[in-house]
Amino acid sequence: MSLLGTGDLRRIFENLDKNGDGQVSLEELNWLLEKIGIHYSMDELESSIDKSSLNFDEFLNFYNSISSEETMRTGESKSRESNEGDVNQETDLVEAFKVFDLNDDGFISWDELQSVLSKLELWDKRSERDSNSMIRAYDTNNDGKLDFEEFKNMMLFTISR
Incomplete structure (x- = not known):
C-alpha cells in the first residue's frame, strides 16, 4: 500500500470531514495538501478529481495516486505502460x-x-x-x-x- 496505513488514512479523513457527512470537500482536501507541501490550485484539483467532494474510498484512491501507486493506464501496449x-x-x-x-x-x-x-x-x-x-x-x-x-x-x- 503506502507509507500511511488505511487506519491512519481513516483518521486523516475523519479529521478532515468536519461536518461528519462521510465526504471530504475539495477545500478540505486542498487544506491538507497545502499542510504537507503539495500545491494544487483549486482548478487543478477540480479537474483531476472531477467531483466536489470525496468519500473515503475515493480519498484512498486519490492518496494512492499521489503517493506512488501507478495511475490508470491508456490503451497503449503493456511494455510501454510498464x-x-x-x-x-x-x-x-x-x-x-x-x-x-x-x-x-x-x-x-x-x-x-x-x-x-x-x-x-x-x-x-x-x-x-x-x-x-x-x-x-x-x-x-x-x-x-x-x-x-x-x-x-x-x-x-x-x-x-
Whole structure:
C-alpha cells in the first residue's frame, strides 16, 4: 500500500470531514495538501478529481495516486505502460520524498518524519516508536536518516506487501 496505513488514512479523513457527512470537500482536501507541501490550485484539483467532494474510498484512491501507486493506464501496449509506470512511480517517489525532506538536505530525519506525521495529526507515542523502527529498518548505512534510495526501498517494499 503506502507509507500511511488505511487506519491512519481513516483518521486523516475523519479529521478532515468536519461536518461528519462521510465526504471530504475539495477545500478540505486542498487544506491538507497545502499542510504537507503539495500545491494544487483549486482548478487543478477540480479537474483531476472531477467531483466536489470525496468519500473515503475515493480519498484512498486519490492518496494512492499521489503517493506512488501507478495511475490508470491508456490503451497503449503493456511494455510501454510498464516503462511509463516506472517513470511515473519514480517521479511520485521523488515528490513524496520532498514532502518529508522538510529542510531539503536530501535526507529524511526522524524529526522530519515526526513533523509531517504531526501535520497530518497522526503523531502519538505509538507513532514515535513506529517511526524510529521504520527509519532503523530501512537505514542501510546506519546514519540515522533515510536518503532517497533508502526511502524508495521502504516505499516499494510497503507497496508490494
